[in-house]
Structures are given as structure tokens and as C-alpha cells.
Amino acid sequence: MKLSVIMAVYNNAPTLQQAVNSILKQTFKDFQFIIVNDVSTDQSEQILNQLAKKDKRIKLINNKAKLGLTKSLNKALKLVKTKYIARMDGDDIALPKRFEKQIDYLNKHPQIGLLGTAVYLINDKDKQIGLKRYSSNHKVLRKKVLHYCPFIHPTWILRRSVLLEVGEYNQNFPYAQDYELILRIASKFPTANLPEPLLKYRVDSSVAISLKNLKKQEWLALKARFLALVNYSYPLSESWKLIKPALSFLVPVSIKKIIYRQFYWK
Numbered sequence: 001m002k003l004s005v006i007m008a009v010y011n012n013a014p015t016l017q018q019a020v021n022s023i024l025k026q027t028f029k030d031f032q033f034i035i036v037n038d039v040s041t042d043q044s045e046q047i048l049n050q051l052a053k054k055d056k057r058i059k060l061i062n063n064k065a066k067l068g069l070t071k072s073l074n075k076a077l078k079l080v081k082t083k084y085i086a087r088m089d090g091d092d093i094a095l096p097k098r099f100e101k102q103i104d105y106l107n108k109h110p111q112i113g114l115l116g117t118a119v120y121l122i123n124d125k126d127k128q129i130g131l132k133r134y135s136s137n138h139k140v141l142r143k144k145v146l147h148y149c150p151f152i153h154p155t156w157i158l159r160r161s162v163l164l165e166v167g168e169y170n171q172n173f174p175y176a177q178d179y180e181l182i183l184r185i186a187s188k189f190p191t192a193n194l195p196e197p198l199l200k201y202r203v204d205s206s207v208a209i210s211l212k213n214l215k216k217q218e219w220l221a222l223k224a225r226f227l228a229l230v231n232y233s234y235p236l237s238e239s240w241k242l243i244k245p246a247l248s249f250l251v252p253v254s255i256k257k258i259i260y261r262q263f264y265w266k
Helices: 013-024 044-054 069-077 098-108 138-144 160-166 177-186 214-231 236-249 253-264
Strands: 003-009 031-037 058-062 084-087 114-123 128-132 157-159 191-204
Touching: 003 013, 003 069, 013 031, 013 044, 031 044, 031 069, 044 058, 069 177, 084 098, 084 160, 098 114, 098 157, 098 191, 114 177, 128 191, 138 177, 138 191, 157 160, 160 177, 177 191, 177 214, 214 236
Parallel strands: 003 031, 003 084, 031 058, 114 191
Antiparallel strands: 084 157, 114 128, 114 157
16 A cells, blocks of 8 residues: 545535545545544534445544644544555545546656645535646745745645655644645655646635634744744745735735635636
8 A cells, every 4th residue: 555645624514525535436546544533513423434434445533632633634644654645625525536646746756755736726615716726846836935835735645754754744833734844845855736636625615724714824824934944944045035925914814815716716
């Protein structure tokens, strides 16, 4: 077995079965699916129990106390022994050939430490509202990474050897944990994105963490950039790249949502 898929779930009942099934129906089938249920109060646990009974690839862990996304993902990572690790979220939909195409790319490009993909953007009703694609070139990604995170978290596949070197998710980051980790990874390893959309990414949603806790996420993203400059070998000459994110942090959430719908979610 080469691949482990990790997912943390909290109250994702309306979209959970669709998300899990999109992984189980991948054309690449040789994987384990580690799902951490973080004390959901809706029907998520029942849905996951039913799915786990039907497919032995699912390893379900039910937290006894709520840990949050970061600690739940780290709990899943501690069980991983495979060469590759993939991320997934309980409200997104992976396209059938996602793993097949990502693993094929990583096998052919052994220097790449982490690989994302482009995504179709969808809303609460599964309607496609846009497409998001970031650069495939590591030099471009490294140049942009202090401006913003040029990777979409649930599209990640990375090598376990990378995490053994840079460490797991930083538990001081309940939000923006993906950005803090990608800053560490990009400082030491080449990265890439596939230009083909291989995931339907739910953005314009009432339950999206990135909207519910936007200000906390932005503040921690600024903190992650500061750590990158101080601890992760990013030159201080790049500190000017923090100006725009700092100014963006001052924009009210209500206005930010309008900006996202007009520019980001298209």
C-alpha cells in the first residue's frame, strides 16, 4: 500500500457521504482512508459508521473530546506508514482519477515534495461557480507563497518523508494550519500543482471554516508568514510581501465576502 488519505470531520452530515464515496470510488484503489470524527453533534458519526462497515479501507477514529482540525489531522498522521499522504475534507468531492493522476505525477517527479491540483469551485447546492488554478512551477510558487497560499488544502498529496523532515501540523494554529505547514515545506522541497481540476471545492457555503473564522484565519496566516521569515530560512528582504496581507486583514468580513464572490470564486 502506497497511499493514506486523512480527513477530519465535524458536523459535515449533509455532504459527508458524497465526499467519502468520491474517495472510495477512485480509480486508484490501493489506499487506507483514516477518518477522525471530532465529536460531531449531527448525524456524521452514524454516516461514517455505516460507510466503514461497507468498506474495510476506512479506519474510523471517534474523538472522545473535541480536538479541532489541526490536532485531529495530526492524530490521523500518527497512524500513517505509507509513502504518500493525501488530504480530503468532508464537504468536497474528489473526481475519480484524482489519486491516479497525482501519484503518477509524483512517481515521475521524485523531487516534488507536495502536489496540489486545480479545482472546480462549488456552492451549497453543488453548483459550479468557478474554477481555481495555481501555478505548476515551483519557482513561481515559492515566489508567491509569502503573498498567499498557492495550494488548496484538500487537493494535497505529499510524501511522508517530507513530514518526517519538516514536522506535522503546528498545533498552535487552529486555523491556517495548512499555510503554516506549506511555508515549511516550500522552504525545503520543490512543490507543484496539476493544472487539471481534480476536486470540487466547496467555497460559497454557510459552513465553510474559511468564512466562519475568516479573521482568525487571516491573523494566523500573518503569524505563519512571520515565522517563515524568522525560522524557516525565508530572507528578510521578502518581508515587504506581508504588507498586502496585513492591509487585507483590516478589511471587514462583510466586504471581504463580496470581494471573494466577485474575484476569488470565479
